[in-house]
Amino acid sequence: MQRSDLSLTDLHVSTIMKQRVLIIGLGISGMSAAIALEAQGWSPILIERAPTRRKGGYFIGLRNEGKNAARELGIFDTMEKRTPERLRFWDIRKDGSRRRVADLTRETDAPVAVMRGDIEDVLWQAVESRMDIRFDTVPVAIESLPDGVNVSLRHGEEETQEHFDLVIGADGVRSAVRRMVFGPDKSCLHPLGTTLCAFPLSRPVPHCASGDGVMIADTGRTLTIFPLQGKPSTALFSYRQSVQYAAPNEAPLQALQRRFAGLDVHGIVSSALSDLAATNDFLFDSVQMVKIPRWSKGRVVLLGDSAWCLTLYSGMGASAGMMGGLALAKALAAHPDNLDRGLAAFETEMRPFIRRHQRFVRLRAELFVPSTWISLKARRLLWRIMRWSQSRKQRDLSASA
Numbered sequence: 001m002q003r004s005d006l007s008l009t010d011l012h013v014s015t016i017m018k019q020r021v022l023i024i025g026l027g028i029s030g031m032s033a034a035i036a037l038e039a040q041g042w043s044p045i046l047i048e049r050a051p052t053r054r055k056g057g058y059f060i061g062l063r064n065e066g067k068n069a070a071r072e073l074g075i076f077d078t079m080e081k082r083t084p085e086r087l088r089f090w091d092i093r094k095d096g097s098r099r100r101v102a103d104l105t106r107e108t109d110a111p112v113a114v115m116r117g118d119i120e121d122v123l124w125q126a127v128e129s130r131m132d133i134r135f136d137t138v139p140v141a142i143e144s145l146p147d148g149v150n151v152s153l154r155h156g157e158e159e160t161q162e163h164f165d166l167v168i169g170a171d172g173v174r175s176a177v178r179r180m181v182f183g184p185d186k187s188c189l190h191p192l193g194t195t196l197c198a199f200p201l202s203r204p205v206p207h208c209a210s211g212d213g214v215m216i217a218d219t220g221r222t223l224t225i226f227p228l229q230g231k232p233s234t235a236l237f238s239y240r241q242s243v244q245y246a247a248p249n250e251a252p253l254q255a256l257q258r259r260f261a262g263l264d265v266h267g268i269v270s271s272a273l274s275d276l277a278a279t280n281d282f283l284f285d286s287v288q289m290v291k292i293p294r295w296s297k298g299r300v301v302l303l304g305d306s307a308w309c310l311t312l313y314s315g316m317g318a319s320a321g322m323m324g325g326l327a328l329a330k331a332l333a334a335h336p337d338n339l340d341r342g343l344a345a346f347e348t349e350m351r352p353f354i355r356r357h358q359r360f361v362r363l364r365a366e367l368f369v370p371s372t373w374i375s376l377k378a379r380r381l382l383w384r385i386m387r388w389s390q391s392r393k394q395r396d397l398s399a400s401a
């Protein structure tokens with residue numbers, strides 16, 4: 001039967017019979033799932049702890065998996081792309097010397113540079129006027145029943161209970177849904193023994209031209225500055241400390257001033273820290289991978305960082321969030337009468353990808369923030385080999401042209 005053949009009563013019934021899915025978290029994973037599930041006939045209700053939508057964020061590189069997922073969600077073409085036209089990356093040493101290192105945008109699977117907010121902006125445009133979205137709202141109790149899930153929601157002082165057919169916890173690495181339904185943080189988090197602080201800079205990097213990326217690496221501490229087209233660069237400080245499950249309990253500025261003392265090459269570190277002092281748009285946390293044996297329990301499923309946080313070192317978290325939203329919607333659509341099977345099919349689809357990337361996270365973290373002098377040397381050598389291989393490819397191309 002065509003939709004136009006339905007009577008008004010049929011239409012009303014078909015609307016109210018849509019399955020209701022509560023999506024907790026208005027990040028990349030939550031909004032991707034909302035778009036994909038709505039397209040499969042679900043009625044998404046999104047809740048977000050923050051009082052308003054966040055913007056900005058930090059540098060994100062989208063490789064083929066992320067680009068393809070964004071295309072499938074219908075957001076890739078309208079997303080701002082910020083790969084600088086003239087990009088050069090420099091390894092700046094403590095003594096002030098600098099060496100040019102590989103330019104990742106010349107690789108075959110070259111990542112496209114965006115800010116987290118660029119992805120969220122286009123996802124938001126797709127959900128904004130179509131769905132029930134509630135800010136300043138958090139879940140306080142979740143009870144999974146055979147026929148649905150009862151969730152107590154808190155909005156300001158007010159508390160209400162609602163019934164949903166499915167609940168998705170897309171509430172990030174420090175997920176409250178995971179704690180409420182799957183277990184305490186200590187059983188799911190795998191700390192890497194590093195801390196990150198990421199934020200947008202508000203002024204040019206000293207002694208650098210526009211389009212210059214900077215890496216200042218030392219044993220146990222690294223500053224990376226990613227240039228963006230049409231926007232100030234973003235800074236990413238990362239340092240090693242003892243293994244911690246909790247978020248750091250000191251202010252980022254003081255922590256970084258202490259950790260990066262003696263590494264202020266060309267005034268780059270102090271300039272970035274002055275910018276940090278003037279912004280509220282920063283992320284400061286200890287870095288955790290998330291591993292749990294199953295992503296769903298009854299009618300509650302985790303998605304994105306809350307389920308599998310791949311960490312910044314994988315460069316795949318945003319991509320996995322979009323892919324996960326699509327995979328979940330497709331798996332549920334393939335098993336319309338059996339939610340358990342749909343959720344199992346979602347795991348079968350996503351697990352190999354997540355496992356593959358989690359396997360290398362510790363090695364990548366070691367190369368990103370070397371814990372020893374030997375790793376620091378290995379990191380420098382790797383970047384130079386990559387640069388050498390790029391130059392050779394370019395020479396071969398010019399010779400054959």
Ligand SMILES: Cc1cc2nc3c(=O)[nH]c(=O)nc-3n(C[C@H](O)[C@H](O)[C@H](O)COP(=O)(O)OP(=O)(O)OC[C@H]3O[C@@H](n4cnc5c(N)ncnc54)[C@H](O)[C@@H]3O)c2cc1C
Nearest residue numbers: 025027028029049060061171172304305315316317318319
């Ligand atoms: C510095 C850095 C660099 C990165 N670089 C890359 C990269 O190059 N490529 C890449 O693919 N990925 C990258 N990532 C990873 C990527 O940013 C994340 O994996 C991705 O944004 C996670 O999205 P999410 O929606 O799962 O979680 P989040 O972005 O954490 O969103 C969770 C949302 O849930 C909300 N929330 C939290 N608790 C509650 C609650 N109790 N109730 C209601 N709402 C709640 C939060 O406010 C937030 O809006 C990087 C990450 C970092 C930190």
